[in-house]
Amino acid sequence: MPDIVLENVTKSWGEVIAVKNFSLKIPDGSFMCFLGPSGCGKTTTLRMIAGLEEPTKGKIYMGDKLVYSSEEAFSMSPGDRDVGLIFQSYALWPHMTVFQNIAFGLEMSKVSSQDTKKRVQEIAKLMGIDDLLKRYPSELSGGQQQRVALARSLAPQPSCLLMDEPLSNLDAKLRVDMRTELKRIHSKTKQTIVYVTHDQIEALSLGTQVVVMNKGELQQIDEPMELYKNPSNLFVAEFVGTPRINMVKGEICEKDGQFGLAADELFFPLVKIDGVNINQEVTLAVRPEDIKITRVDKKKSLNFKIYSTLPTGADIFTRVYNKKIFFTVRQEERVIHDPETEVGLDFIENSLLIYDCKTERLLGKTSLKK
Amino acid sequence: MQTAKKQKENKNLFFKRFSNITRRSFRNPPFILSIILFVILLYLIIGPLVSMVQSSLTLHPRDALFLDDENAGDFTTYYLVRTFLSNMKNVLFYKPFLNTLIVIFPMSAIAVLIGGILAWLVVRTDLPGRRFFARIAITPYILPSWTLALAWINIFKNRTIGGSAGILEYLGITPPTWMSFGPLPIIIVMALHYYTFSFLLIGSGLREIDTRLEESALVLGADQKITIRKIVFPLIAPAVLSGWVLTIARGVGSFSAPAFLGRPVNFQVLSTKLFSNLQTGSPGIAYLLALVMILLAISFIYVNQKIVGTRKGFVTITGKAATKNIVKLGKATPLIMTLVILFFTFVVFVPIIVLAIETFVKVPGDYSLSNFTLQYWIGKGDPHILSGTPGVLRSPEMWQATWNSLKLGLLSSFFCAIAGLLIGYTVVRLRGTFLSKSLDQVSFLPYLIPSIAFGAIYLSLFAKPRGFIPSLYGTFALLILVTTVKNLPFATRAGISGMMQLGHEIEEAGIIAGAGWFTRMRRLIMPLQKSNLLSGILLPMVSAMRELSLLIILITPGTHLLTTLTFKYTDYGYYSISNALLLINIFVVLILCAIVQKITKSDLSKGLGG
Numbered sequence: 001m002p003d004i005v006l007e008n009v010t011k012s013w014g015e016v017i018a019v020k021n022f023s024l025k026i027p028d029g030s031f032m033c034f035l036g037p038s039g040c041g042k043t044t045t046l047r048m049i050a051g052l053e054e055p056t057k058g059k060i061y062m063g064d065k066l067v068y069s070s071e072e073a074f075s076m077s078p079g080d081r082d083v084g085l086i087f088q089s090y091a092l093w094p095h096m097t098v099f100q101n102i103a104f105g106l107e108m109s110k111v112s113s114q115d116t117k118k119r120v121q122e123i124a125k126l127m128g129i130d131d132l133l134k135r136y137p138s139e140l141s142g143g144q145q146q147r148v149a150l151a152r153s154l155a156p157q158p159s160c161l162l163m164d165e166p167l168s169n170l171d172a173k174l175r176v177d178m179r180t181e182l183k184r185i186h187s188k189t190k191q192t193i194v195y196v197t198h199d200q201i202e203a204l205s206l207g208t209q210v211v212v213m214n215k216g217e218l219q220q221i222d223e224p225m226e227l228y229k230n231p232s233n234l235f236v237a238e239f240v241g242t243p244r245i246n247m248v249k250g251e252i253c254e255k256d257g258q259f260g261l262a263a264d265e266l267f268f269p270l271v272k273i274d275g276v277n278i279n280q281e282v283t284l285a286v287r288p289e290d291i292k293i294t295r296v297d298k299k300k301s302l303n304f305k306i307y308s309t310l311p312t313g314a315d316i317f318t319r320v321y322n323k324k325i326f327f328t329v330r331q332e333e334r335v336i337h338d339p340e341t342e343v344g345l346d347f348i349e350n351s352l353l354i355y356d357c358k359t360e361r362l363l364g365k366t367s368l369k370k
Numbered sequence: 371m372q373t374a375k376k377q378k379e380n381k382n383l384f385f386k387r388f389s390n391i392t393r394r395s396f397r398n399p400p401f402i403l404s405i406i407l408f409v410i411l412l413y414l415i416i417g418p419l420v421s422m423v424q425s426s427l428t429l430h431p432r433d434a435l436f437l438d439d440e441n442a443g444d445f446t447t448y449y450l451v452r453t454f455l456s457n458m459k460n461v462l463f464y465k466p467f468l469n470t471l472i473v474i475f476p477m478s479a480i481a482v483l484i485g486g487i488l489a490w491l492v493v494r495t496d497l498p499g500r501r502f503f504a505r506i507a508i509t510p511y512i513l514p515s516w517t518l519a520l521a522w523i524n525i526f527k528n529r530t531i532g533g534s535a536g537i538l539e540y541l542g543i544t545p546p547t548w549m550s551f552g553p554l555p556i557i558i559v560m561a562l563h564y565y566t567f568s569f570l571l572i573g574s575g576l577r578e579i580d581t582r583l584e585e586s587a588l589v590l591g592a593d594q595k596i597t598i599r600k601i602v603f604p605l606i607a608p609a610v611l612s613g614w615v616l617t618i619a620r621g622v623g624s625f626s627a628p629a630f631l632g633r634p635v636n637f638q639v640l641s642t643k644l645f646s647n648l649q650t651g652s653p654g655i656a657y658l659l660a661l662v663m664i665l666l667a668i669s670f671i672y673v674n675q676k677i678v679g680t681r682k683g684f685v686t687i688t689g690k691a692a693t694k695n696i697v698k699l700g701k702a703t704p705l706i707m708t709l710v711i712l713f714f715t716f717v718v719f720v721p722i723i724v725l726a727i728e729t730f731v732k733v734p735g736d737y738s739l740s741n742f743t744l745q746y747w748i749g750k751g752d753p754h755i756l757s758g759t760p761g762v763l764r765s766p767e768m769w770q771a772t773w774n775s776l777k778l779g780l781l782s783s784f785f786c787a788i789a790g791l792l793i794g795y796t797v798v799r800l801r802g803t804f805l806s807k808s809l810d811q812v813s814f815l816p817y818l819i820p821s822i823a824f825g826a827i828y829l830s831l832f833a834k835p836r837g838f839i840p841s842l843y844g845t846f847a848l849l850i851l852v853t854t855v856k857n858l859p860f861a862t863r864a865g866i867s868g869m870m871q872l873g874h875e876i877e878e879a880g881i882i883a884g885a886g887w888f889t890r891m892r893r894l895i896m897p898l899q900k901s902n903l904l905s906g907i908l909l910p911m912v913s914a915m916r917e918l919s920l921l922i923i924l925i926t927p928g929t930h931l932l933t934t935l936t937f938k939y940t941d942y943g944y945y946s947i948s949n950a951l952l953l954i955n956i957f958v959v960l961i962l963c964a965i966v967q968k969i970t971k972s973d974l975s976k977g978l979g980g
Contacts, residue, residue, distance in 0.1 A: 052878050073387040077397050079884025091875035095897045104893075105883035156883070 002063025003028050004049060004160060004192070009058035011044055011216075018044045020216040022058075026160075026194060031186050033207030034196045037239070041216040042196045046162050049194060050085050051078035062160070079108065084153030088165040090145050092137040098124075098148050099133040105156040119155060126185075127151045143174045150185075160192040167202065179206060200240045204228060212236050230353075234360040237285050237353065243317060246291070246327045248284045249357065252276055258369065264324050266302070269369040270352065276364060281357040289330040290351035293318065293337075294344040303344055306337040320345065399887050404796040404805045411812045414855050418827035419664075419819075425830045426450070426657040433654070449654035462655060466643040467662065473556050473628065473639060474621040480561035482614045484713075485568025491710065493576040495697045503710060504573075509718050511566035512963060513956055514916040514933060516626035518559045520940065520949060521721030523630065524728050526550045531634055534735030537724065551635040559627045562717050564620060568613030575609030576602075594697065608677075615674035619667040623820020625919030630940060640666075641822045641919065648826060648923055657830065660823030668818050722956065729950040746946040756942075762950040767935065771951075772958060774846070775915050775932045779962065782853035783911035786861040787903045789854065794865020795895065799874075810866070817859035821919040828852045829923050844926040856920055857910035868902035908966050915959050932958070 004026040011019040019041040026032045034042035047053040049060065051067065054075055060068040067076040084105075092101055099120055106116040124130040127147045137145055146166065153161060167175045183206055186193055197203050203210045204224040212219040212227065212235075220232045231237035237245050250263030260269040261284055268284065276282065296303050304320035304327070311317075316331040320343060327345065337343065347368045354363045395401055426449050431442040440446055453463050491497050492504045510518070526545045527536035538545050548554055579602065587597045625641040633642055640663050647656035699706055728734075732743040732755075743749070744761070751760040762768045793813050800806040816824060828851070832842040842848035876898065880890045896903075918933045925934045932955040939948035 050882060052881065072383065073390040073394070075390070075394055077884075078881045083882065085879070085882045087875045087879065089873070089875055091873075091879040093876060093879070093894060093898075104880075104885070108884040108889070152879075153882075 002065070002159060003061075004194070005061040006045070006049070007059040007061070009045070009048060009055045009060065011041070011048060011053065012056050018216050019048070019055075022216075022218055024211065024218065024221070026192065027209075028192055029190045031183075031193045031195065031206060031208045033203035033210045034194065034213060035200055035203040035210055035239075036198065036213035036219075038198055040213040042198075042211075042213050043164055045213070046085075046164055046194060046196050049160075050083055050162050051076060051081050052085075082159045084156065084158035084161045086149050086153050086161070086163040086166045088168060090137075090149040090166075090169075092145060092148055092152070094137050096136075097133065098129065098135055098137070098140070101137070101148060102133075102152045102155050105152065109156055111156075120151075123151045123155050127154075142170050143178070146170060146174075146178060154191075160194065163193065163195045165197055166195075168197075168199070175202075182206060201242070204240070212239065214239075230362065230365075231285075232362050234283060234285070234355050237355070237362075241287060243288055243328050243330075245285045245287055245353075248325055250282065250284065252278055252280045252282055254278060260369070266322060266325055268302070268352075271366045271369050273354070273364040273366045276354055276366075282363065283355045283357055285353040285355060286327075286347060286351055288317065288328045290348040291327060291329040292346040292348070293320070293329055293331060293333075294346050296342045297344045300344065303342060306339050306341045306343060308339060309336045311336065397887070400796045400799040401805075403792065404800055404809055407793055407796060408805060408809055408812070411809065414851070415812055415815050418824075418831045421831045422657045422660060422827045426654050426661065428654070430652070430654055432651055446654075449652075449658055453655050453658045462643070462647075463659070463662075466638045466640045466659070469553070469632075469637060470622060470639040470641075470666075472553055473560065474618050477557045477560045477564070477621055478614050478617040480557065481565040481617045482568045482610060484561065485565040485570075485613060486572050486610060488565070488710075489569050489573035489576060491706065493573050495699050495706075497699060497703070497706060497710070499707075503714070506714050506718060507569050508566050510563050512912055512916070512959055513563075513718075514626070514918065514936075514952065514959075515560075515563045515624070516630050516918065516936075517725070517952060517956065518562055518717070518721050519555075519627045519630040520945070520952060521724045522555050522559055523550070524724050524945065524949070526555065529735075534733075536735070537727075537737065540735060540737050547635065551631050552637045553632075555631045556627050556637070556639075559631060560621060560624060563627070564617045564624075567616045567620070568610070571609045571613040571616070572606060575606045579605050611674060611677060615670050618670050619818065619820075622663050622667050622670075623822055623824075623919065625822045625922065626937075629937070641820065644822055644826060645922065648829070653826075653830065656826055660820070660826050663820040663823050664818065667820055671818055722953070725949040725953055729946050729953065731946065734945065746950050756944045756947065759939075759944060759947055762947060762954065767930065768932075768951060768954070771930045771932045771935045772954065774929060775955070775958065776962075777846070778849055778853060778931060779911040779915040782850050782857065782914045783907040783909075785850065785854040786857050786910040787907045789858060790861030790863075790865035790906050791868075791896075791899055791903060792865075793858075793862045794867075794869045797862070797866050798869035810862070813862040814859045816856050821856065821917070822923070824856055825852065825920045825923040843924070844928065846929050848924055849921055849929060849931075852920060852924060853910070853914045853917060856917075857913055860909050860913075861906050864902060864906035865899075868899050868906075872898055904966070904969070908963070911966065912959060912963060915962070916955065 006022055006024045006026075009019060009022045010017070022041075022045060034045060036042045044053055048055050048068070055068060055070055057070045058068075059066065059070070062081060065076075066074065067081055068074065093104070096104070102120045102123065103116050106119060111119070120133070121130060124133055127150060129144060129147045129151060132140060132144060132148070137148065140148065146169075149166070167178050170178060179202060182193075185191070186206075195203075195206060204227070207224055209221060210224050210227050211221045214235050220227060220236045222230075222232075227236065228240055231240060231245075234247075238247070248261070248263045248268075250261045250268075253260065253262050255262065255267050255269075258269045259272045259278075260267050261282065262268075263284070302322075304322045307319040307321045307326065309316060309318045316334060316336065318329045318331050318337060320327050320329060329345070349367050350365050352366050352368065354366060355361065356363055427445055427447070429437070429440050429442050429444045429446040429448060433448065434440060434442040434444075437448065440448070452458055456462075488503070488507050492500045492507065497503070523536070525537045527534075527550045528539050528544050528547060529535055530547050531551070536545070536550070583605070584597050584601050587601045588594075592600065623641060625645065628637070628639045628642050629645070631637075632639065638646075640659050644656045644659040644663070647653070647659065727737070729746050730742045730744065731737060732741045732745060745752070745755060747761045748763050749755070749761040750764065751758040759765070793809055797806045797810050819827075828848065829843065832839070832848055834843075835841045842851070872895070876894060877890055880894045885893065916933060917931075918937060921931065922934055922937060925931070930938070932951055936948045936951045936955065939945075939951065
């Protein structure tokens, strides 16, 4: 099974640019998630790989096989690209039974009817829908339709499986179940999967690699945990993670000989790092789980008040404030504080991300100077 | 050396690109298909229009005889001058033009009023038997439009303008001539036919209003009357306006009612004048009148789009099919019920009964029992009765015409459905492109062209051989062609909305699976559009079978239809025969309607009113 390579792919409709100069290598056997807000170009990119959309510029390879080239006006037909595609709406053919739906692709690739029957049975069994083969799509539940759609695209054994928000029409519980199954199927078959989603939890929990896109441009491509720990720019930092990452905008300065960040009357003393200079405008970002609530320490200036406490069952999220600066903290101790209680804050070592305000790029990680 | 190599490379790239692009466009045929369809539509819709303009500016051989210094085939302003400027202008143009306006304005107002009231009663009140009334309300549209005209003549005609007495005169009341013929009966008869447009448009408008909008008003303390006035009416206004404009646009081209009720007293409108000009061999003038009618219809529709276009947001609200706020009629129920029943009795049942009675009366105007006969149904030809015309059931002419009508209805609606599917498919697939918009608009154009004018331009286009197409005048193929094209707007609307509902992904899933275009059409698109296709057949079929104005100019003795035969015998004054033919026509249409609705489980009211 080949790698998929996109080379400087651009897609525009007149003035509107959907995907901008996008280059990417999707390694064989990976589970690649495209993550981004709606309209970021992730679905367009997926459709260009499938061959349903043609790039305005650029080249696409599957292995050493060229499948699209704007220069040569060449586009391999989707049926010859050896891909499977699962639509958000599933797009099951309502006038065909489950069996006919799954068998259609095999029929198109001229598989004998005996082999087709065998293959359909086999894949239906794998997906747990072997007792539904005679039904019509309208007689199935959402989850069952989802499985049929998966079976239909897996049946011809494509070298790459493309999925466009396949779980977004399911209810919350089913969605979690299906994620588990998708991950299992992937680890069993080692099938290359390209998966489009706007749900960051889905992307992080499923992908071996996550591609974050915004406004048609690649933001970051990394392994899920790396993406979460070291978001390379403000957009990624803000888009990935719930509750959202805490952000404080301010200016780097020196106060009483101490290097730090001045933001709205508050001063965060910081360990000095390279690339961050005095008078530079920066944004400090920190994940809620990297903050701890401590007792008030009158000697320190970083004292906050409780704004509200939101227990979610497994976690307790507490919002604290000092004047205009707010932080969301994932509390470790199961205590519910009363509003307006005075508390202190502590930050885990090397958890403070510093971003340049102008370029929005990550400058480095640092800690609070104790 | 270097540049030569580069040139060669460029040349190779060019050929590579060319062959790749060609291969791709055949693999994905909507583009090529749309170009083919567009060319066909240009030929069948724009071509005739151009030819008509040309024809009205070219000297006709007959007129060349009267003019010394011009030859046949020359460019001439003779017809323009004669129609609009000469001392004939009043007879040829201004009088019929004025008469047309005199008819269509009051007619459309009455039609909208009747349609609106009926729609409101059926959709928004607790009137008993609403569903039954809703079905019955569209029957006047299924019946040929001159059913009422003929019935009117039978009841109200008097002997002042010759011929026999009507039923009223027989009963001792002589109606004044202005009640028998002329503008008043034309207005009434047309309004009772065309109210169906407003009924359907306003009805579906009322059904689609989001009930929550009204509920909000009620919760805020408005009573029901205020809610209707301030919320419901403004929301329904675009539908009312559209209904009105469609009625006017149709009224301009309407031929049968003015022909039956106006011509005996020489009350001419544009459509009847056009017809008589064609018959007397002045096609130049006829085409000018046709152009005026087209402009008139288009300008009304344009005004409608200007006004409604900006407020469209209203109509497109997709309300949930929730329970509607039903107005309780309470004590008024018996009164309203009686009125509605009386209305339908006089509009649907009385005319048919009157027509039926007339076919059994031997000497017209005498309704005593001894005068009743079956002669006009099963009698052999008798030289003393209607110059030997046999009873309709014995007349081979009638059987031929019935067969022709059936053939026309079935074939033209079949072609319509296919064209609708293909045009709908390409318009939706190429959405947003210039070709898609042009296809969409050109295929709607026949709706704006009055039927009689449309017939006239087809006559002008196909009267002589054109390129590789032989002269089609006098052939049945021409009738099928013109009916198909005229009904295309209904078919393409149905095709487009069907494809919109289907969405892209159903087909894309097939593309991914490696199915070619024909396989996709045959295995995926067609089966899913089947019900849509079949219900799209019903409307063109019904229109084809009760069509007169479109075809009257194109008919030759060999291609008579039930409708045109009826017209012929009315022209002779053989009302008994024409009534019998009309009853057969109604019978055939109703049976066919019932069969198609049964098979396709479709409802005529769905596609109507466009």
